[in-house]
Amino acid sequence: GNSVTQMEGPVTLSEEAFLTINCTYTATGYPSLFWYVQYPGEGLQLLLKATKADDKGSNKGFEATYRKETTSFHLEKGSVQVSDSAVYFCALSDRGANNLFFGTGTRLTVIP
Amino acid sequence: EAGVAQSPRYKIIEKRQSVAFWCNPISGHATLYWYQQILGQGPKLLIQFQNNGVVDDSQLPKDRFSAERLKGVDSTLKIQPAKLEDSAVYLCASSPGLALPNEQFFGPGTRLTVL
Numbered sequence: 001g002n003s004v005t006q007m008e009g010p011v012t013l014s015e016e017a018f019l020t021i022n023c024t025y026t027a028t029g030y031p032s033l034f035w036y037v038q039y040p041g042e043g044l045q046l047l048l049k050a051t052k053a054d055d056k057g058s059n060k061g062f063e064a065t066y067r068k069e070t071t072s073f074h075l076e077k078g079s080v081q082v083s084d085s086a087v088y089f090c091a092l093s094d095r096g097a098n099n100l101f102f103g104t105g106t107r108l109t110v111i112p
Numbered sequence: 113e114a115g116v117a118q119s120p121r122y123k124i125i126e127k128r129q130s131v132a133f134w135c136n137p138i139s140g141h142a143t144l145y146w147y148q149q150i151l152g153q154g155p156k157l158l159i160q161f162q163n164n165g166v167v168d169d170s171q172l173p174k175d176r177f178s179a180e181r182l183k184g185v186d187s188t189l190k191i192q193p194a195k196l197e198d199s200a201v202y203l204c205a206s207s208p209g210l211a212l213p214n215e216q217f218f219g220p221g222t223r224l225t226v227l
Binding site: 006034036042044045046049102 | 157216217218220
């Protein structure tokens with residue numbers, strides 16, 4: 001079946017620290033992978049995506065690389081800002097399912 | 113471009129009452145999804161429509177939940193009767209179609225509290 005396992009939170013970092021949020025997946029086919037972000041009081045927004053092995057998705061300084069050999073899609077940012085405080089969700093879309101399977105989410109708090 | 117609209121934003125009801133949520137997807141988007149997000153968990157798909165037809169409702173508790181998308185545009189999700197465990201945020205999302213990579217656009221959600 002399809003599933004996503006995400007790093008447990010919450011994560012608290014100081015401004016300008018390096019961020020990694022781990023995500024691994026199980027899929028029956030060759031999924032597309034996504035990171036969604038939910039800012040306080042707002043809906044889910046797509047942060048970045050990758051559709052095939054070795055693809056790197058990037059947006060707003062965040063990056064994630066689709067690693068088929070380790071079934072992972074870890075989210076990274078070199079220098080976080082207070083405005084990055086949010087809940088981050090890893091998700092996959094399998095060709096056979098056409099819907100999104102989400103991880104449990106990781107809450108990030110960045111302190112000045 | 114207008115985003116996905118949902119109403120109401122908040123709803124408080126007592127158990128055994130009924131409730132309905134409304135969603136208007138992005139114009140031209142053929143596929144519409146309803147998700148349930150329980151506090152501390154990721155969203156879980158309840159039902160997926162392609163135009164006005166159901167693609168997947170395998171996770172929808174059909175004894176109490178129902179959904180429709182009669183004209184292939186907006187949609188309503190109903191719970192009758194509600195249980196305490198239905199307290200959650202109900203998210204509506206839309207996408208242009210079924211082709212990958214299935215990028216979905218989410219509405220702000222309706223937060224339901226069942227007392």
